[in-house]
Amino acid sequence: MPAETLDQAATAASRCTLCAPVLPLGPRPIFQVSPTARVLIISQAPGTKAHLSGIPWHDKSGDRLRDWLGMDRSQFYDSGLLAIVPSGLCYPGRLAAGGDAPPRPECAPLWHHRLIRPMRQVRLTLLVGTYAIRAHLGRKAAAALGETVQNFAAPLADGRFPLPHPSWRTRSWAERRPWFEAEILPALRQAVGQALRDDGGSTKG
Numbered sequence: 001m002p003a004e005t006l007d008q009a010a011t012a013a014s015r016c017t018l019c020a021p022v023l024p025l026g027p028r029p030i031f032q033v034s035p036t037a038r039v040l041i042i043s044q045a046p047g048t049k050a051h052l053s054g055i056p057w058h059d060k061s062g063d064r065l066r067d068w069l070g071m072d073r074s075q076f077y078d079s080g081l082l083a084i085v086p087s088g089l090c091y092p093g094r095l096a097a098g099g100d101a102p103p104r105p106e107c108a109p110l111w112h113h114r115l116i117r118p119m120r121q122v123r124l125t126l127l128v129g130t131y132a133i134r135a136h137l138g139r140k141a142a143a144a145l146g147e148t149v150q151n152f153a154a155p156l157a158d159g160r161f162p163l164p165h166p167s168w169r170t171r172s173w174a175e176r177r178p179w180f181e182a183e184i185l186p187a188l189r190q191a192v193g194q195a196l197r198d199d200g201g202s203t204k205g
């Protein structure tokens with residue numbers, strides 16, 4: 001049986017309704033993939049604005065993330081350059097205590113390998129937020145987010161780069177950690193530029 005193509009996996013994922021009984025706004029898988037993408041963002045889960053628009057990172061957090069990456073919207077939404085695969089593809093709802101609920105735990109085990117593995121041109125994988133960092137770095141992640149980010153002030157040998165979630169809360173977090181803007185963001189922009197320029201001879205971001 002031939003291997004599943006990225007198109008086939010994306011079509012199947014976009015039709016997924018596995019969590020329908022527990023999703024307050026219903027299933028709407030939101031992601032952006034392409035066989036030529038050089039940079040992959042593994043994030044948390046879409047928010048309400050992304051759910052309503054169908055566009056990932058369609059909010060102020062997205063504006064902040066684009067600023068961190070040194071990308072405008074046309075580059076960010078060019079799937080030929082940049083892929084976006086959240087830890088949970090659908091908006092998961094709110095926690096009773098406030099804030100968005102965690103990504104649905106069923107989602108990444110079901111879809112990540114099918115969507116990510118066929119993207120063989122990816123040079124740099126940005127792990128955005130604690131869910132993505134814990135899932136993908138495992139024991140390499142420090143207990144504190146700041147320590148994890150500071151430990152990886154350049155991409156790992158395999159091109160993974162952990163980042164905080166760029167929500168409004170991160171503004172005060174970053175103000176207390178001036179090294180983030182002074183050291184991490186320049187390293188991040190350099191890694192993104194290198195990944196986009198890479199001719200395919202290297203897997204390092």
Ligand code: SF4
Binds near residue numbers: 016108
């Ligand atoms: S969150 Fe993931 S597993 Fe659940 S319905 Fe959406 S795409 Fe399917």
